[in-house]
Amino acid sequence: MDRMIYTAMTGAKHILDQQANVSNNLANATTTGFRAQMDAFRAVPVQGNPLPTQSFVVDATVGTDFTPGSVQQTGRTLDVAVQGKGWFAVQTASGSEAYTRNGSLKLSENGQLLTQRGDAVLGDGGPISIPPNTAVSIAKDGTITGIAANQPPTILGRIKLVNPPENNLARGDDGLFRTRDASAVDADANVVMIGGALEGSNVNAADAMVNMISLSRQFEMQMNLMKNAESNETKASQLLALS
Numbered sequence: 001m002d003r004m005i006y007t008a009m010t011g012a013k014h015i016l017d018q019q020a021n022v023s024n025n026l027a028n029a030t031t032t033g034f035r036a037q038m039d040a041f042r043a044v045p046v047q048g049n050p051l052p053t054q055s056f057v058v059d060a061t062v063g064t065d066f067t068p069g070s071v072q073q074t075g076r077t078l079d080v081a082v083q084g085k086g087w088f089a090v091q092t093a094s095g096s097e098a099y100t101r102n103g104s105l106k107l108s109e110n111g112q113l114l115t116q117r118g119d120a121v122l123g124d125g126g127p128i129s130i131p132p133n134t135a136v137s138i139a140k141d142g143t144i145t146g147i148a149a150n151q152p153p154t155i156l157g158r159i160k161l162v163n164p165p166e167n168n169l170a171r172g173d174d175g176l177f178r179t180r181d182a183s184a185v186d187a188d189a190n191v192v193m194i195g196g197a198l199e200g201s202n203v204n205a206a207d208a209m210v211n212m213i214s215l216s217r218q219f220e221m222q223m224n225l226m227k228n229a230e231s232n233e234t235k236a237s238q239l240l241a242l243s
Contacts, residue, residue, distance in 0.1 A: 024037065076196060111131060
């Protein structure tokens with residue numbers, strides 16, 4: 001009974017946490033370049049407790065599903081998608097380097113190349129700027145070529161494409177990925193981009209819905225276990241009182 005209470009109590013708590021993660025995945029089923037979060041449960045003993053029967057359930061986050069999403073052609077010049085493995089680098093408002101697969105880009109008022117959330121797209125020499133009245137094309141290696149009226153094509157920079165080990169990446173609260181030690185990653189010439197296209201989310205909405213139903217049933221089971229533990233304790237107390 002002691003084990004039942006601890007396992008059911010912590011199991012119910014972490015099922016709610018996992019339900020929140022699944023809900024977040026489902027909410028981002030149409031978000032460009034989104035990577036689904038995965039979770040798993042494991043049992044750990046209660047530290048410092050003399051009773052070896054007591055154990056907690058913890059939600060051990062496995063990490064992220066890095067499976068590429070489907071690529072859809074948009075025809076928009078500032079839409080890019082990473083083909084296969086890899087990321088492109090951005091600079092956040094704090095000045096740190098982060099990585100994303102969301103290639104829906106835009107130009108700021110001063111011509112700086114930004115993501116839709118406002119992060120500066122990094123090139124080999126820092127943030128990339130586009131001169132006014134200049135049409136651009138983005139090659140598969142990330143090279144940005146500017147074409148102005150009555151001017152020959154000019155290379156304006158190259159998007160920094162990286163491919164760090166996936167087990168060294170951690171998702172931040174802002175949805176961007178960073179290395180676990182917050183260090184910058186060198187550019188990888190093997191990463192390839194597709195111009196005029198966007199990569200969709202890798203969340204399977206049907207699987208997420210099934211997972212939510214399964215978690216709801218698991219939560220109900222944990223609550224029933226706690227009710228059974230309470231009932232057993234009441235009956236045991238009654239038997240002890242009769243003796």
